Every structure is written in C-alpha cells, then in structure tokens.
Amino acid sequence: MSNAVLKSDAQSIVACTISRDVQIFDLLIEDMETALGENWGDLSFEDAAAYLQQPEASGLQFVTIAMDHEDEDNLDQIANVIAVAKAHDIKVILITEDVSPASLHKLLREGGDEFIPYPLPEQELANAIERVLTPPEQTPVATDNEPKLKATGTHNGVVIPVQGMAGGTGATTFAVNLAWELANVSKSENPRVCLIDLDLQFGTVSTYLDLPRRETVLELLSDTEAMDSEAFMHALLSYEQKVHVLTAPTDMIPLDMITAEDIDRVIETARANFDYVIIDMPSTMVEWSQSVLEAAHVYFAMIELDMRCAQNTLRLKRALQSEDLPFEKLRFVLNRAPGFTDLSGKSRVKRLADSLGIAIEVMMPDGGKPVAQTNDHGAPLAVSLPKNALRKEIAKLAKSVHEVNQSEEAAVQG
Secondary structure (H helix, E strand, C coil): CCCCEECCCHHHCCEEEEECCHHHCHHHHHHHHHHHCCCEEEEEHHHHHHHHCCHHHCCCCEEEEEEEHHHHHHHHHHHHHHHHHHHCCCEEEEEEECCCHHHHHHHHHHCCCEEEECCCCCCHHHHHHHHHHCCCCCCCCCHHHCCCCCCCCCCCCEEEEEEECCCCCCHHHHHHHHHHHHHCCCCCCCCCEEEEECCCCCCCHHHHCCCCCCHHHHHHHHCHHHCCHHHHHHHCEEECCCEEEECCCCCCCCHHHCCHHHHHHHHHHHHHHCCEEEEECCCCCCCCHHHHHHHCCCEEEEECCCHHHHHHHHHHHHHHHHCCCCHHHEEEEECCCCCCCCHHHHHHHHHHHHHHCCCEEEECCCCCHHHHHHHHHCCCHHHHCCCCHHHHHHHHHHHHHHHHHHHHHHHHHC
16 A cells, blocks of 8 residues: 555544545645544555455545546546445545546446535535435335326327526426426316426425435436336326426436436436426526427526526527527516506516517516425425415416317317
C-alpha cells in the first residue's frame, strides 16, 4: 500500500478518499478534515480494491471516490473498487469533475450511493455523509400503494406535459390535480391515468400524494431497453388505485443521465397502458425535452403575471421557433389569475399576451394558502378542498379535455 497515506492508526480510520491524486481535489481534503478530523485515509485506485478486502479495513464506513475526465479511461478499475466496497458493506460517495453523464451513469449503476460535483458546494460533503450513514427507514410500501391495474399494451394514451415557466408557478400542483380529476371525470367508466414525475432532481409529486420513493424508478430509467409493460407497471405506485405514479428517483440524479431514447420508451410504454399520461416536467430544458414536446398532444405551460415568467416565455418561444419545434402545442395557463371584477388585472393579462404574441387560454384562480397546506398533507384538492376555486377550475378543465378526447376518438372510429 505504497501510495496510501493514513492519517491515524488503522483502528480509528472510518473513511478513505480514493483517487488518482487526492492533491488535485484540495477542497475534498479540507472537507474530509472538517467532517472527520484525522479519522480518514487516502488510497490510490491501484491500492484501493486490495486494501478494502483486508481486515484492517473492517472499520470503514464509507469511501469517497474522486475523479475527473482523465480517469474515464480507467472506468473499469473504478467500477471494480465500487463493487469491492459494496461487497464489504461500505458506502460509496462519488466526487466528479467534468465527467460525462454516461460514465457517471455507469458508476451509479455499479453501486455508488451518492454523487457530488466538484468543486464541492458548501456543506454538501457533510450532508452526503449524513445521508449515506443514516439507516433507511424500515417502512414497507403500503399495499394500498401497489397498483392493481394490469398491463394491457392496448391503449393509445393522450400525453399531457406540464411545465412551469418559473419556479413556484404551481405546475406540480396543476399536474397532480389534473391527473386526479381526469381519473374521476366519469361516473361510469373512469379513464386509466398515469402521472410521471420527470423532475428528476427536485420532483415533489410523491410528496403531494404522500407516496414513498423507490429504488425501482432509477433501475427502470437506467435500463429502458430492457423495460416492458410489466416492468413499467411494477415501478408505479398507486394513489387510491386511481392515479398511477412514476415518482422521481429516491436520490438526486443529473437530468442528462437519461437520454431522449429513454424518455421515448417510457412515454410509449405509458401510452400503451393508460388513457392519459400526465408528465410533470422540470423547469430546465434538457436534451430530452424535445422528445416530450414532440410526443405531447397538448403541452401546458404555467405562468404568472410577472416579469420573470414573461421573460422566460419569450426565451422559450424563441428557442423552439429557432429549432422549428412545435411551439403551437403549448397552451399557456395563467395561475393566480385576476378575479372577475379585477379590470386592471385583466388589462395587464391582455397586455402580457399581446407583448409575448401568445394566447393565454386557461385562467386559474388563486386557491390561497390552503392549497399549499393540502400539498404538504399529501392529498389532491378534491379530497381536502373540494369547494376551493382552484380545484373547481381544474375539474372543469379535466372535463373539457376528456370530452375533446372522446369526440376525437368517436370521429376516428366513425
């Protein structure tokens, strides 16, 4: 172990950094010293696998593997180190700088527990250490959340993405409640509704419906080529056996870790098994955003009556039109719209639409603080606030969407 530099006697070592040269990652050294004092060591990639299998490594709780783009040629050796660590129940934190999404994807699949970009954000290493060393709650998924629907492969679902033009515009609230209202739109035969949370980093659909997150989601997204309808249905959770949800992954992952082809497969599989596929999008535009837009039948864009939404809408419009993408699929939804008697507010809405060259077709009233409270309690508005003005408007919109879809289906069949 010629390249290993241990900071204290072997019995006190609880963690190790593993890298080509730890001096390249000086911020990592500082953060390790802050978090662990002298109870950590340093290993090279060449020494790591052998050391981790020695008796003196029995006290290790985690390792941090630091790498940059030069280490990508050495990916198999790094993957082997991760495999050895996992075999000895040692947690793995990946510290990466300028590493391609494909390489990071591979290492996470090999067993990486956390990843942090380098340079390290303030306190992020300490937070990651706490996360990996905190035992997971042993709370099994409630059987009520397990979908009873079977895969059919015979549907041809309507794809409806929802995206906020800025943070806090209510896009997730809208998506969750639109899905619920569609699932309950008919008294005779309710449609099959799938809600997909593609905000892979900060998605809160699971929170709004009080559903757990599962490792199955990342496994599914990591290997969509092997996915079939059965595997897709197995990854879903059900809310009241009416809305079937593909939650965001348990851990934060890069948005570009999945490809446009992965998204195409997920959407097509969802369409084949459901009547409606509602997609909660991240506010960020990524490579696979085009795939969602092209698959969409209608794309709801949530805005508010403020400058940030106006500027972002204009930028999005220019970006889509410059790439000759179907901007006409976007339907703008104004959240917290002025009331019926607010003539000044209505005038501002008209000026906003005219200046942006868009039509604001849907107006959603301000549901007030009870909406946020209901979201925190994990229930749709129809369950907790059935008379709320926002809930009533979403219900009307869901009914309209369903009627249009039925009439189009009847025209095709006729």
